[in-house]
Amino acid sequence: MAGLTGMRWPRNERWQGGILGMAPPERVFDGHSVLLVGYLDDPSQPRGGTVLIRNTGSGLNDAAITYEYLSAYVNDAAWVERAPKGKPTS
Numbered sequence: 642m643a644g645l646t647g648m649r650w651p652r653n654e655r656w657q658g659g660i661l662g663m664a665p666p667e668r669v670f671d672g673h674s675v676l677l678v679g680y681l682d683d684p685s686q687p688r689g690g691t692v693l694i695r696n697t698g699s700g701l702n703d704a705a706i707t708y709e710y711l712s713a714y715v716n717d718a719a720w721v722e723r724a725p726k727g728k729p730t731s
Contacts, residue, residue: 643721644677649714650698660691660705669714673698677718681705688712 650673655662679693687709694704 644718645674645721646677646718647672647674647716648711649673649716656704659703660686660707661710663687663707663710663713671716675706677720 649666649669649671651661651664651669653664653668655664675698676695677692678695680690681693682690684690687707688711690708691705692708692711694706695702696704
């Protein structure tokens with residue numbers, strides 16, 4: 642399973658331990674897309690966890706964004722699931 646999302650992205654990315662830092666609205670631009678590849682509930686992160694992403698637009702291909710960042714800046718998202726062999730999805 643994987644999801645694709647369009648979102649607002651920081652003009653100057655700040656990464657800490659592979660997690661994108663939160664940016665205020667005046668420091669983001671619209672029109673960046675990343676692939677959502679998983680999630681990790683983690684009470685120590687803002688809003689309780691991170692979403693694992695594949696991002697070819699920055700120096701970190703495999704990284705994460707917090708649930709806080711996701712809820713603040715995602716514009717749209719689509720989730721794709723591969724059907725088991727021989728079984729169509731509804």
